Amino acid sequence: MQKSDLAYNLPDGRIKCLACARGCILSEGQVGFCGVRKVIGGRLQLLVYGIVDAVHMDPIEKKPVMHYRPGSRIFSIGTTGCSWMCMYCQNFDLSQRRKVEGQSITPQEVVKAAMEYNADGIAFTYNEPTIFMEFARDVGIEAKKKGLFNVFVSNGYATPESVKMMGDFLDSITVDFKGNGERNFLRKYAGVPDPKPIFNTLEQIRDLGTVHIEITDLVVPEVGDNVDSARALVRWIYRELGRDTPVHFLRFHPDYKMNWLRATPISTLEEHWKIAKEEGLNYVYVGNVHGHKYENTYCPKCGTAVIERKGFDIVSWNLDESNRCLNCGNQIPIVGGLNRESLKISRFHEVNL
Numbered sequence: 001m002q003k004s005d006l007a008y009n010l011p012d013g014r015i016k017c018l019a020c021a022r023g024c025i026l027s028e029g030q031v032g033f034c035g036v037r038k039v040i041g042g043r044l045q046l047l048v049y050g051i052v053d054a055v056h057m058d059p060i061e062k063k064p065v066m067h068y069r070p071g072s073r074i075f076s077i078g079t080t081g082c083s084w085m086c087m088y089c090q091n092f093d094l095s096q097r098r099k100v101e102g103q104s105i106t107p108q109e110v111v112k113a114a115m116e117y118n119a120d121g122i123a124f125t126y127n128e129p130t131i132f133m134e135f136a137r138d139v140g141i142e143a144k145k146k147g148l149f150n151v152f153v154s155n156g157y158a159t160p161e162s163v164k165m166m167g168d169f170l171d172s173i174t175v176d177f178k179g180n181g182e183r184n185f186l187r188k189y190a191g192v193p194d195p196k197p198i199f200n201t202l203e204q205i206r207d208l209g210t211v212h213i214e215i216t217d218l219v220v221p222e223v224g225d226n227v228d229s230a231r232a233l234v235r236w237i238y239r240e241l242g243r244d245t246p247v248h249f250l251r252f253h254p255d256y257k258m259n260w261l262r263a264t265p266i267s268t269l270e271e272h273w274k275i276a277k278e279e280g281l282n283y284v285y286v287g288n289v290h291g292h293k294y295e296n297t298y299c300p301k302c303g304t305a306v307i308e309r310k311g312f313d314i315v316s317w318n319l320d321e322s323n324r325c326l327n328c329g330n331q332i333p334i335v336g337g338l339n340r341e342s343l344k345i346s347r348f349h350e351v352n353l
């Protein structure tokens with residue numbers, strides 16, 4: 001547990017949490033919606049500071065992050081709790097648990113363990129990292145001192161204060177839209193009152209100018225595959241984040257309270273892919289469909305498959321040392337080259353702390 005740096009004392013004695021856009025206003029003894037922030041002794045405390053409940057070594061492509069240090073090995077951690085309550089969450093055991101549990105570990109120990117496992121970077125993932133922002137920041141700053149990079153996998157439901165904190169340590173973020181970020185979908189299936197803060201957060205992260213951004217959209221069949229809202233989302237991405245922003249349409253798999261739905265038809269994902277390309281986005285992917293041709297990166301100028309993937313594996317790399325297409329010389333916007341050293345060893349690993 002540690003005192004939160006993302007808190008505002010209201011004149012009436014209550015405290016407003018500034019970590020995420022839910023903006024919980026809490027009195028003494030009350031716990032926020034996420035279950036990990038509580039007012040104790042007149043101060044907002046982060047209950048999961050230094051308590052990790054999920055740790056794995058993953059390929060960076062699993063986040064998914066395709067255009068930042070491809071091939072890297074990522075030491076991935078999460079805590080309990082979440083600012084959303086998605087009815088289809090695949091990590092619901094972690095995210096919807098309202099009991100703080102896990103292994104005690106300091107930021108220095110997280111980084112030491114990551115280095116012992118030969119990680120290239122650290123991901124804050126599995127549950128929403130903005131709810132444990134101060135812990136992520138302290139791990140992240142320590143990680144950067146040791147030459148590691150930091151990745152968030154986030155719902156983007158943040159605040160200007162937490163985005164400012166991201167600027168202290170974050171290198172890459174994948175923001176996960178669900179159901180095209182459509183308001184009614186998010187209200188009904190994720191318990192989110194308004195998607196506007198997600199868009200505000202992305203604009204603020206863009207303005208930091210130091211964080212690589214990728215976007216995912218979980219396409220949920222029957223209730224979240226509205227092509228008009230998909231088109232609206234990709235138009236916003238094009239306008240505000242740029243046509244080179246990687247966008248991933250992810251296949252939904254039935255889980256938790258929405259296990260009565262079917263998995264997203266592949267044709268629906270391909271339709272979303274087509275819409276994004278029609279709207280001018282250069283790097284569009286289909287995710288959670290092993291071996292699909294749209295797992296590959298294609299050169300927007302000549303159509304060559306410049307990076308071929310099978311699932312999270314990179315099976316061919318057709319870019320030169322400056323990330324130019326070997327066929328036509330077009331520059332492909334990828335931060336860092338292929339991490340060939342990390343590809344020599346397994347990128348999936350159970351981690352024992």
Ligand code: SF4
Pocket residue numbers: 017018019020021022023024031032033034035036037082083130131
């Ligand atoms: S981080 Fe938790 S306590 Fe803070 S505003 Fe969000 S849900 Fe509420």
